[in-house]
Amino acid sequence: MKQCYSDEILSAYLDHDLEPEQIEEIGRHIEECSGCRSALEQITAIRDAASSLEQLEPCEKTWFEIQRRVRKGRLKRIWVWSGVGAAAAVVLVVFLVRGRPVQVPETTPAPGRRQVEAGLVQEYDDYMRGIDKAVEECKTALSENPHNPRVQRAYLEARSSQINALDVFTSGGD
Amino acid sequence: MSEYQQNPGNHRETHPSKSVKSKLNGITDALNKEFDFEEIYIENKSRVFSTAYRFVGNRADAEDITQDVFVKVFKNMKTFRGDAAISTWIYRITVNACFDFLRKRKRQYMSSLEDCSEKSLVSSPLSLGKVIEGMVTRLPEAYRKVFILYDIQGLKHREIADILDITQGASKSLLHRARAKLRQELSPYVRNRHLG
């Protein structure tokens, strides 16, 4: 009888990871050799037991913790944004009413001096209408599901988008 | 004369609207990002958690790793190019996170099996699956990665090669060695029990 096979070879045999002639040869050997047959049975059992291990679910608090960590960075930014946005709002209102760039001391960013291309105001209005619509939808959803964290988040996001958009517009995209 | 014309140096862009537009689009993207992220989480959480659990052998650490993985996913969503499946990308982050975690801890992880001597294993009512689960955490790093991804998580060698940045041949070879090692470790157990 031919020499016995290593566990690695038997494992490859199990997965059909060998040349057809080799598979045939090992198959013949296993029929005659109880040692290799038993080894193959054990490797098969290990593979089958491993593949039947169930998929596990993380607990719910993991998701909340992930959100907390992710939002920690975002909230910091929103906080900064809202300060910038408030200043920018003043600039924007004056800017739109007077129809030309004005300089508001201290808080005015350089963009107040910019030229506004035709169509930009329209573009901005269209965009803001989209966000306003999102805010309204979020408010409706929030009144129906006041405790749903996903809805709460959407509402906050929509609100912060208003501020961000304002700032982007007044800063000319810098 | 407008102020802009008086101060042309302040005007750094020829097409401000283009820049504004891209920024506004950026905000819309940010708005959508969190929703995409939640979907990615729902879709991948059990893959990540199960993989982490099998690497470290306990729930608490697996929960921590799962958090680290998804925070990283969130931060890097922009850089994901989409030229591979997102699950492949997340698996790669998971495997790296597991080993970073283990290296940081610098201690050998033993699952609940640590308390079980081989003697007690023989008479233990644990299923072979549970025994394997514990033994896996003691496998050498390279074997462990492939065994978990192939035999437990059911990935293909092609996917594992992508995730671990190795060849498919290497993935196969590591798998066969991992199984051999496990059989060797499990021999006291399997000798004394019916398989399965």
Ligand SMILES: [Zn+2]
């Ligand atoms: Zn033999």
